[in-house]
Amino acid sequence: MTVQLEPVPDHVPLPPGFRAAGLHCGLKKNQQLDLGLLLADSPVPAAAIYTQNQLVGAHIHVCRDHLLRSNGHVRAVLVNARNANCATGQQGIDDARTCCRELALRLRCPVEQILMCSTGPIGAPLPVPRIVSHLDALLERASPNGALDFARAIMTTDTYPKALAQSGPGGTCTGFAKGSGMIHPNMATMLGFLLTDGTLGNGRAPALLQRAADRSFHRVTVDGDTSPNDTLVLLASGKAKGEGAVEPTLTELAQQLARRIAADGEGATRLVTVQVRGARSEAEATTVGRVIATSPLVKTAVAGRDPNWGRILSAAGRAGVPFPAERARVWVGPASVYELGVPFPEREALAHQHLTSETEIVLGVDLASGAAAADVWTCDFTKDYVQINADYRS
Amino acid sequence: MTVQLEPVPDHVPLPPGFRAAGLHCGLKKNQQLDLGLLLADSPVPAAAIYTQNQLVGAHIHVCRDHLLRSNGHVRAVLVNARNANCATGQQGIDDARTCCRELALRLRCPVEQILMCSTGPIGAPLPVPRIVSHLDALLERASPNGALDFARAIMTTDTYPKALAQSGPGGTCTGFAKGSGMIHPNMATMLGFLLTDGTLGNGRAPALLQRAADRSFHRVTVDGDTSPNDTLVLLASGKAKGEGAVEPTLTELAQQLARRIAADGEGATRLVTVQVRGARSEAEATTVGRVIATSPLVKTAVAGRDPNWGRILSAAGRAGVPFPAERARVWVGPASVYELGVPFPEREALAHQHLTSETEIVLGVDLASGAAAADVWTCDFTKDYVQINADYRS
Numbered sequence: 039m040t041v042q043l044e045p046v047p048d049h050v051p052l053p054p055g056f057r058a059a060g061l062h063c064g065l066k067k068n069q070q071l072d073l074g075l076l077l078a079d080s081p082v083p084a085a086a087i088y089t090q091n092q093l094v095g096a097h098i099h100v101c102r103d104h105l106l107r108s109n110g111h112v113r114a115v116l117v118n119a120r121n122a123n124c125a126t127g128q129q130g131i132d133d134a135r136t137c138c139r140e141l142a143l144r145l146r147c148p149v150e151q152i153l154m155c156s157t158g159p160i161g162a163p164l165p166v167p168r169i170v171s172h173l174d175a176l177l178e179r180a181s182p183n184g185a186l187d188f189a190r191a192i193m194t195t196d197t198y199p200k201a202l203a204q205s206g207p208g209g210t211c212t213g214f215a216k217g218s219g220m221i222h223p224n225m226a227t228m229l230g231f232l233l234t235d236g237t238l239g240n241g242r243a244p245a246l247l248q249r250a251a252d253r254s255f256h257r258v259t260v261d262g263d264t265s266p267n268d269t270l271v272l273l274a275s276g277k278a279k280g281e282g283a284v285e286p287t288l289t290e291l292a293q294q295l296a297r298r299i300a301a302d303g304e305g306a307t308r309l310v311t312v313q314v315r316g317a318r319s320e321a322e323a324t325t326v327g328r329v330i331a332t333s334p335l336v337k338t339a340v341a342g343r344d345p346n347w348g349r350i351l352s353a354a355g356r357a358g359v360p361f362p363a364e365r366a367r368v369w370v371g372p373a374s375v376y377e378l379g380v381p382f383p384e385r386e387a388l389a390h391q392h393l394t395s396e397t398e399i400v401l402g403v404d405l406a407s408g409a410a411a412a413d414v415w416t417c418d419f420t421k422d423y424v425q426i427n428a429d430y431r432s
Numbered sequence: 433m434t435v436q437l438e439p440v441p442d443h444v445p446l447p448p449g450f451r452a453a454g455l456h457c458g459l460k461k462n463q464q465l466d467l468g469l470l471l472a473d474s475p476v477p478a479a480a481i482y483t484q485n486q487l488v489g490a491h492i493h494v495c496r497d498h499l500l501r502s503n504g505h506v507r508a509v510l511v512n513a514r515n516a517n518c519a520t521g522q523q524g525i526d527d528a529r530t531c532c533r534e535l536a537l538r539l540r541c542p543v544e545q546i547l548m549c550s551t552g553p554i555g556a557p558l559p560v561p562r563i564v565s566h567l568d569a570l571l572e573r574a575s576p577n578g579a580l581d582f583a584r585a586i587m588t589t590d591t592y593p594k595a596l597a598q599s600g601p602g603g604t605c606t607g608f609a610k611g612s613g614m615i616h617p618n619m620a621t622m623l624g625f626l627l628t629d630g631t632l633g634n635g636r637a638p639a640l641l642q643r644a645a646d647r648s649f650h651r652v653t654v655d656g657d658t659s660p661n662d663t664l665v666l667l668a669s670g671k672a673k674g675e676g677a678v679e680p681t682l683t684e685l686a687q688q689l690a691r692r693i694a695a696d697g698e699g700a701t702r703l704v705t706v707q708v709r710g711a712r713s714e715a716e717a718t719t720v721g722r723v724i725a726t727s728p729l730v731k732t733a734v735a736g737r738d739p740n741w742g743r744i745l746s747a748a749g750r751a752g753v754p755f756p757a758e759r760a761r762v763w764v765g766p767a768s769v770y771e772l773g774v775p776f777p778e779r780e781a782l783a784h785q786h787l788t789s790e791t792e793i794v795l796g797v798d799l800a801s802g803a804a805a806a807d808v809w810t811c812d813f814t815k816d817y818v819q820i821n822a823d824y825r826s
Contacts, residue, residue, distance in 0.1 A: 092749035093757040127773045160742045161775040266746055335821055342822030348519065348554045352660055355486035363487040379521045381555040421815040427729055428736030
């Protein structure tokens with residue numbers, strides 16, 4: 039099961055200055071696309087942020103090194119699925135470097151202008167010859183129409199490709215994401231890629247990306263687990279003519295992608311938006327929202343269509359953020375089920391109706407402590423999640 | 433499903449100076465015991481620790497107040513199941529005080545020498561008359577043989593009563609616990625009671641209880657959720673003749689009770705001991721152990737009998753404790769499945785065998801950072817857990 043917010047589009051445009059491609063190189067079965075490429079016409083300002091896990095995939099060592107050496111400029115990003123190149127030691131790092139070097143040779147650019155990301159099961163060596171032997175074909179296919187092929191090539195247990203385009207005063211933005219659990223079965227990766235023709239000179243890309251991530255990918259959780267390979271990359275071609283700031287558009291796009299990751303969570307039947315209001319700061323609102331969104335008891339209650347306000351309030355209460363529980367408010371969709379220390383059982387029918395009839399549902403809590411707010415996205419927690427994750431390797 | 437570590441004993445002794453009782457007052461169905469009493473022959477040194485949740489049950493306000501006013505001396509502890517008296521506002525606090533006052537009248541002691549604990553669904557008013565009208569009968573039944581009746585009276589979704597006795601150089605200790613999830617369906621409570629005839633004068637009880645809890649109940653997790661009513665109480669009659677310190681015996685007893693809470697976790701088929709070794713401090717070892725023990729991916733892997741070392745290492749990696757992943761070691765039972773950055777797939781058969789054939793299983797990680805260690809207890813995460821928690825109120 040999964041929640042698909044809208045049909046997969048026939049076409050997703052790329053911002054001017056970018057091409058993309060995806061093909062089958064033999065890592066996945068059944069001719070499914072498993073090798074993807076994002077290509078800029080020339081080196082463009084770029085930034086990346088990575089997992090906070092102590093265990094990190096080989097590609098993260100290489101990306102960090104390349105961005106440092108290129109002073110944050112990137113010509114191309116190569117992505118493979120079905121192999122995380124993680125827990126593979128020095129050989130894994132050497133393998134990722136080899137793939138980057140081979141692509142750089144073909145593009146006649148410095149190797150440090152190439153990034154690589156890997157996603158899939160961990161612990162197996164990267165099949166370098168299989169990847170390198172398909173680089174020429176991948177470059178040939180790179181086109182302004184390649185967005186959906188790229189989105190398909192980076193999928194692992196995702197049930198649909200996640201590619202979206204959005205325009206604003208600062209330019210056009212196209213984003214990609216994969217990751218139907220924060221970790222997939224056997225640990226793959228949350229990967230995200232944001233392209234824009236907006237102008238991000240003077241090293242502005244890293245700070246902008248951090249702010250956008252803090253309000254999008256860092257507010258989504260499927261199971262609370264993070265992967266060793268999580269990576270988010272931003273590339274900005276600067277080809278837009280407009281003058282406006284591109285940050286609002288990029289942030290909105292990143293949020294839409296984050297919502298789709300939650301909606302496509304393993305076993306999900308509901309996309310859940312956790313609304314935290316009345317907090318002292320946005321950071322505290324986010325902390326409380328994350329604890330609610332990670333609580334197995336809240337998430338199983340949604341799976342059971344149970345407007346269990348006590349579990350929501352109790353999860354909020356263990357987030358380490360002080361608030362007066364006797365003045366708090368809890369709502370489920372349109373129904374305010376707990377106010378000023380008192381439950382309203384007669385309103386639970388309306389809340390139950392919301393849980394039953396909508397696939398995008400809202401759980402909210404007002405902490406009665408201030409004026410700050412944050413939304414966090416998650417999905418319900420079903421027996422299918424347990425089945426997928428218990429039986430994966432058997 | 434549940435893991436029962438040994439048959440329920442026919443009899444559990446109480447330390448000299450204590451009596452106990454349990455009876456049916458009408459809160460549970462089918463004549464099941466639902467009102468319990470622990471009674472000291474005279475007021476004894478006592479301590480309690482409570483949930484860290486911002487939402488707290490009414491009894492916690494009353495216990496805090498009474499222990500303060502009695503200078504940490506307690507004559508009796510009254511416990512009811514099937515009603516948490518939580519989210520019940522000022523009325524709930526008044527109700528708990530009424531129950532304490534009525535018991536104090538009958539014992540001819542100051543009201544502040546009475547503690548009360550409640551466990552069960554939250555949001556409903558406490559049925560005070562039903563409880564008060566059974567106090568005389570409860571006092572009549574109080575006896576040195578009442579331990580198992582008390583243990584049964586405090587159960588909610590537990591599948592068996594948890595009472596254990598243990599002796600050491602400092603005296604005899606008897607402990608009780610309930611809580612088959614850290615929160616039960618609809619939020620009940622982890623409750624624990626430790627009685628000893630050891631001597632704990634000079635206000636030593638609170639610090640000793642905190643140390644014992646940090647090494648026992650604070651190292652067990654079923655679902656990562658904590659309840660508004662969690663309470664642990666220690667009473668020390670001082671009647672033992674020996675001179676030795678009672679702390680090691682109390683700590684060991686508390687650990688045994690904590691293990692039983694994990695073993696009786698909702699839907700559990702395996703008791704899991706997470707062994708963290710090679711940490712810089714016991715606190716860091718505990719932190720890493722808790723994250724592994726809470727990870728849905730680790731717990732579903734155990735449910736699937738999958739020795740998924742990658743999930744264990746990755747959970748350790750997101751605990752916020754730095755360690756060199758390339759020098760770490762991971763084991764599943766007798767099988768060392770990851771060493772010095774390299775997996776050993778050929779050893780997974782032995783690990784799989786351990787997961788399949790044992791009901792008490794071991795997952796371990798060596799952080800290669802120091803000499804400190806900690807064990808944390810949890811259970812596997814099955815479809816039955818989701819079923820129990822999704823369907824509870826439907």
